[in-house]
Amino acid sequence: MHAICRLSSSYVIIAACLALAASAPRAAHSQAAAPAAKLDYDFFKNKVQSVFLTKRPGHARCVMCHTVNNAPFHLVPLSPGATAWNEEQSRQNFELVQRVAAAGFMESPLIKHPLAQEAGGDPHHGGGQQFASQSDPDWMTLKAFVSGATEKK
Numbered sequence: 001m002h003a004i005c006r007l008s009s010s011y012v013i014i015a016a017c018l019a020l021a022a023s024a025p026r027a028a029h030s031q032a033a034a035p036a037a038k039l040d041y042d043f044f045k046n047k048v049q050s051v052f053l054t055k056r057p058g059h060a061r062c063v064m065c066h067t068v069n070n071a072p073f074h075l076v077p078l079s080p081g082a083t084a085w086n087e088e089q090s091r092q093n094f095e096l097v098q099r100v101a102a103a104g105f106m107e108s109p110l111i112k113h114p115l116a117q118e119a120g121g122d123p124h125h126g127g128g129q130q131f132a133s134q135s136d137p138d139w140m141t142l143k144a145f146v147s148g149a150t151e152k153k
Contacts, residue, residue: 030043042151045090051138073100111142
């Protein structure tokens with residue numbers, strides 16, 4: 001009798017494992033099918049791009065280097081005499097910034113690279129540590145963008 005119980009228990013355990021294994025791909029598929037967080041174009045256009053144009057003491061504006069360099073983060077050059085990007089240029093910049101920013105990914109280079117190392121940033125940025133702390137309003141704008149902030153309409 002004990003042998004039958006042990007054999008029955010083994011079958012129950014095997015059946016449970018098989019059922020669990022069969023449901024795992026469906027769970028993974030449903031997670032993959034869930035909509036991914038997105039970066040908001042309007043927030044980027046109206047809030048983030050101005051960060052790239054801002055002159056900070058002791059630093060060049062981001063736009064000065066990131067329109068001519070060959071770094072992963074690249075910006076479209078401003079039109080001659082312009083102080084801001086037009087709609088087409090903003091859309092191109094939005095596409096380009098996604099090389100260094102992913103929605104919800106707080107390790108995105110867009111927010112880590114220009115932040116001072118002692119504040120949690122990368123050890124080297126050719127343009128210097130643009131943001132001394134995570135309380136810098138411009139850095140907080142970049143973080144909000146990566147966090148999924150949206151422009152209220």
